[in-house]
Amino acid sequence: xxHAYPFRPSxxxxxxxxxxxxxxxxxxxxxxxxxxxxxxxxxxxxxAAFELLYRRYYAPLCSHAAxxxxxxxxxxxxxxxxxxxxxxxxxxRRVSGSYRAYLFTAVRNRAINYLxxxxxxxxxxxxxxxxxxPDLLADDPLAFEExxxxxxxxxxTLPPQCRSVFLLSRFEGKKNREIAExxxxxxxxxEGHLTKALTLLRLALRPYWGCGLLPxxxxxxxxxxxxxx
Amino acid sequence: MNSEFPQTLLFALFEGRATPxxxxxxxxxxxxxxxxxxxxxxxxxxxxxxxxYQADAEAGFRRFRAEFDEPVMAPAHRPKALRxxxxxGGWLVAASVVLLIGLGFGWRESVFQLRYETAFxxxxxxxxxxxxxxxxxxxxxLRVPRFGFGHxxxxxxxxxxxxxxxxxxQTHQPFVVKTARDLDVVVLGTxxxxxxxxxxxxxxxKRGKVRLNYAVRSERRQLTLKPGDVMTLxxxxxxxxxxxxxxxxxxxxxxxxxxxxxxxLSEIVQIFEETYGIHLELPDAGVARLTxxxxxxxxxxxxxxxxxxxxxxxxxxxxxxxxxLTPSASD
Numbered sequence: 001x002x003h004a005y006p007f008r009p010s011x012x013x014x015x016x017x018x019x020x021x022x023x024x025x026x027x028x029x030x031x032x033x034x035x036x037x038x039x040x041x042x043x044x045x046x047x048a049a050f051e052l053l054y055r056r057y058y059a060p061l062c063s064h065a066a067x068x069x070x071x072x073x074x075x076x077x078x079x080x081x082x083x084x085x086x087x088x089x090x091x092x093r094r095v096s097g098s099y100r101a102y103l104f105t106a107v108r109n110r111a112i113n114y115l116x117x118x119x120x121x122x123x124x125x126x127x128x129x130x131x132x133x134p135d136l137l138a139d140d141p142l143a144f145e146e147x148x149x150x151x152x153x154x155x156x157t158l159p160p161q162c163r164s165v166f167l168l169s170r171f172e173g174k175k176n177r178e179i180a181e182x183x184x185x186x187x188x189x190x191e192g193h194l195t196k197a198l199t200l201l202r203l204a205l206r207p208y209w210g211c212g213l214l215p216x217x218x219x220x221x222x223x224x225x226x227x228x229x
Numbered sequence: 230m231n232s233e234f235p236q237t238l239l240f241a242l243f244e245g246r247a248t249p250x251x252x253x254x255x256x257x258x259x260x261x262x263x264x265x266x267x268x269x270x271x272x273x274x275x276x277x278x279x280x281x282y283q284a285d286a287e288a289g290f291r292r293f294r295a296e297f298d299e300p301v302m303a304p305a306h307r308p309k310a311l312r313x314x315x316x317x318g319g320w321l322v323a324a325s326v327v328l329l330i331g332l333g334f335g336w337r338e339s340v341f342q343l344r345y346e347t348a349f350x351x352x353x354x355x356x357x358x359x360x361x362x363x364x365x366x367x368x369x370x371l372r373v374p375r376f377g378f379g380h381x382x383x384x385x386x387x388x389x390x391x392x393x394x395x396x397x398x399q400t401h402q403p404f405v406v407k408t409a410r411d412l413d414v415v416v417l418g419t420x421x422x423x424x425x426x427x428x429x430x431x432x433x434x435k436r437g438k439v440r441l442n443y444a445v446r447s448e449r450r451q452l453t454l455k456p457g458d459v460m461t462l463x464x465x466x467x468x469x470x471x472x473x474x475x476x477x478x479x480x481x482x483x484x485x486x487x488x489x490x491x492x493x494l495s496e497i498v499q500i501f502e503e504t505y506g507i508h509l510e511l512p513d514a515g516v517a518r519l520t521x522x523x524x525x526x527x528x529x530x531x532x533x534x535x536x537x538x539x540x541x542x543x544x545x546x547x548x549x550x551x552x553x554l555t556p557s558a559s560d
Contacts, residue, residue: 054293055286060276062284076284080293101269141259141268142242142252149245156376163376167341171282 035098042092050087053099058083061107067148068111069118070155071170078110108144115147119202147208154204158197161185165193234258237356239271244279244358278355283346342372347389349506350529352483359383359396361404364483366390367504389503390424392480412443412462421454422480426503430462433479443468478524485528489521497521497537501552505530510553516543 034056041049058079065075082103086092095102140146155163164183168174169190176194180187234255241247242255258264347353347365355363355371359379365371369389374382383404395404397418406414408425412432419437424430432441434454441452445466452470454460459471459479473479478488482504489497495517498509507530511517519541527533534552538545544555 051290054290057273058286058289059280059284060273062289063276063280063282064272066281072282072284076289079284080289083293098266098269100273101266104269104272105265140256141265142256145242145245145247145252152245164341 035100038099046092050083050092053086053092053103054083057100057103061103064104065107065111068108068144068151069114070151071173073173074114075111078114079107082106082110112144112147115151115205119205143208147205150204150208151201154201155197158200162193162197165190166197169194234264234267234271236271236274239268240275240279240356243272243275246358278353279343279345281343283344341375342386343375345371345373349504352485354483357385359398359402359404361396362394364392364480366392366482368506387423387425389426390422390482392420392422392483394420410443410462410464410466412441415440415442422476424479428464428499431479432458432460433473433476434458435476435480481524484526486524486526487533488524491520491522493517494519494521494537494541501530501534505533506550508551509534510551512554512556516541516554516556 038049038052038056041052061079061082062072062075065078066072069075069078086103092099155166158166161183165179168179168182169176174182176187176190180190183190238247238251239255242252247255255268259268345353345355345363345365347367347369349368351367353365355365357363357373357378361383363371363385366389369387369391371389371391372386374384379398379402383398383402384407385405386407388409393404393406393416395416395418401417404416404418406416406423408414408423408430410425410430412425412430414421414423414432416437416439419439420435421437421439422431422433422435424432432439432454434456436456439454441454441460443450443452443462445468450468452460452468457472457474457476459473459476461469461471463469478490481488487500494511498511498517501507501509521537521540523540525533525536527536530552531547534545534547537543538554542557544557546553546555
């Protein structure tokens with residue numbers, strides 16, 4: 001695994017909590033639903049069922065995460081880690097709604113948390129100790145879409161060369177040196193483009209993180225929620 | 230309760246085209262917990278039909294199996310490999326760290342282009358950001374610019390076969406379908422089918438007007454099609470213009486139908502290769518000249534070959550991706 005994002009081994013805010021879970025409506029299995037088949041399979045052979053689940057949702061989940069984190073490897077790591085948790089902590093036993101809703105909600109939370117981390121808006125955040133934040137989604141179910149729109153717009157308005165460098169770096173995982181060779185520019189220029197791209201992204205997303213106090217409130221609110229729950 | 234929320238609106242939202250009012254509607258709709266289930270179902274459909282990129286689930290699963298297979302309940306044994314991390318503010322480092330695995334080829338071009346593909350035997354409907362609709366036939370690829378589609382350009386590239394319903398934009402932005410064989414279809418808003426495979430290129434116009442730019446021995450030519458026109462271009466660059474009274478038969482494949490009009494078996498052999506990736510082995514050359522007419526419904530290769538051989542009084546035997554036709558139905 002070659003990314004810089006600190007993958008937290010056990011984020012407890014995966015969508016078990018009642019406010020994210022589709023209570024009632026989603027938990028009644030419909031017989032025509034493939035979800036139901038997977039649920040049955042978990043009862044008989046968790047290993048095979050997990051494989052079904054993985055193959056069915058891996059690609060759409062990665063694609064979804066990539067819309068926000070704008071990096072293929074980060075998206076895949078986020079999704080892999082989600083499945084690791086589902087399997088190793090046997091969380092699949094506790095999913096009450098559909099697996100689909102569980103996985104998509106969780107990957108959206110993780111992508112948002114990743115972005116927040118990447119943009120340095122979780123100063124107090126010790127990746128190994130602190131749990132995932134209670135997500136923005138709890139407050140706004142469309143936080144992911146709002147952020148993705150901002151990211152897309154920001155990337156779309158980057159100057160062409162700067163955007164090329166950014167995409168080559170993020171989506172192709174190319175080294176600065178390789179990008180420099182490919183675009184026939186100096187490595188210094190590549191660095192400059194990347195810094196510029198990130199600065200513009202940060203600026204574009206700043207309104208969404210709330211400043212200063214809000215992250216603290218989130219953390220505080222989460223801990224309270226945790227104690228009660 | 231209201232689980233019938235229009236998918237087109239949700240898709241517009243996922244594409245980043247929803248208005249504040251539409252978002253408000255979705256938010257209100259999502260207050261009902263049961264609707265979150267429907268929302269996630271729409272998300273899955275969207276990410277399957279319009280992926281940002283195609284992640285390799287097989288490679289992902291192999292990696293998973295190799296590294297994190299066993300359930301571990303004790304917190305002390307949490308996965309180590311995923312905890313690798315670098316310092317703060319290290320996003321530049323993150324960006325430069327090379328993804329060692331799973332760098333599929335073809336990715337290079339798709340950084341700037343979204344790539345939609347269909348497998349053998351699969352068809353797929355796409356809604357482009359400008360509102361135009363494309364139905365991709367089996368074994369086909371459509372490339373769409375990742376940025377600026379609908380504003381700066383409406384240029385797509387097709388390999389295979391697809392039906393286009395192009396919407397007219399307020400700015401009269403032309404929609405251009407590029408193909409491998411130096412044939413471009415330029416339209417403003419219309420319905421048409423493009424076929425672009427090694428054996429030939431073909432454009433069939435259903436409604437509206439399109440202009441074809443093509444080259445015959447590097448000489449540029451232009452042709453304007455009227456509804457019902459069928460223009461074919463063979464590999465040698467010879468163009469042929471015909472008319473059909475039923476242009477819809479050329480896109481019958483999107484309803485899993487196949488329409489043959491005096492179609493020789495030799496061409497049906499090619500259709501099997503293109504659509505299903507299946508090779509037909511004929512017993513002798515005479516059989517290749519048999520022709521078939523009629524409209525058939527077939528959801529897969531087996532169903533189609535059964536229909537075709539029934540109609541021609543032949544038998545068949547399938548071995549993997551090869552189907553051997555036999556002289557009589559009594560196999």
